Amino acid sequence: MSEPILSLQGIAKTYNKGRPNAVTVLDGADLTLHPGEIVALVAPSGAGKSTLLHIAGLLDSADTGSVHLGGQDMTRLGDRRRTEARRAEVGFVYQAHHLLPEFTALENVTLPQLANGVSARAAQARARELLASVGLEARGDHRPSALSGGEQQRVAFCRALANGPRLLLADEPTGNLDPATSDTVFNALMGLVRDTGLAALIATHNLDLAARMDRQVRLEAGRLV
């Protein structure tokens, strides 16, 4: 089998450690994700899905345990190296799309590439290609307010994929969408995973969508089962 893109081992996380209001959210969570794999992360509200995604995506650190991304140990990297690794390897999609309202769809997908040192010309070409891959070739000049919810969420996926990450992390990405639109967004994502060898971890409450993924992991008492 191919080398894992993401490997989490023995991840523990307690908020407000040592205080009366301490909350242990993760307590020995293990997870391995391979290229071309899409995995559902299912758990009740408050169980720690966002916390786990933030640790996997190097936005937050675990108290104990290790995080490997693309075979490299990220656990003890300094802030600068973590940010670099995150920019290069990880794409994030949130429930609310967080697109920049004053920029067009095309600009929203171009900007992260400019931040990563890509030339304007190459960044725009890639943004056009990504938007076309989710059926939005005619919407590049629209601002988010002129797009439907499903279109906005597809732009958010394109933005997350703009720098060619090997890992996509999504937190309830279809939570705000009606079933038909959620289906369209999910199918676009599935196509990308299959075509590009991307690995995706998708937190969702939608059990129908979860059932269509390669595997489901549940977060129970701080562990993944």
Ligand SMILES: Nc1ncnc2c1ncn2[C@@H]1O[C@H](COP(=O)(O)OP(=O)(O)OP(=O)(O)O)[C@@H](O)[C@H]1O
């Ligand atoms: N910064 C923080 N300080 C203290 N407690 C926190 C913090 N962030 C999260 N928590 C607590 O940790 C627990 C897990 O939160 P998390 O957001 O990871 O859950 P979730 O499974 O993503 O929930 P939801 O599905 O509702 O988004 C919750 O009880 C939450 O209140």
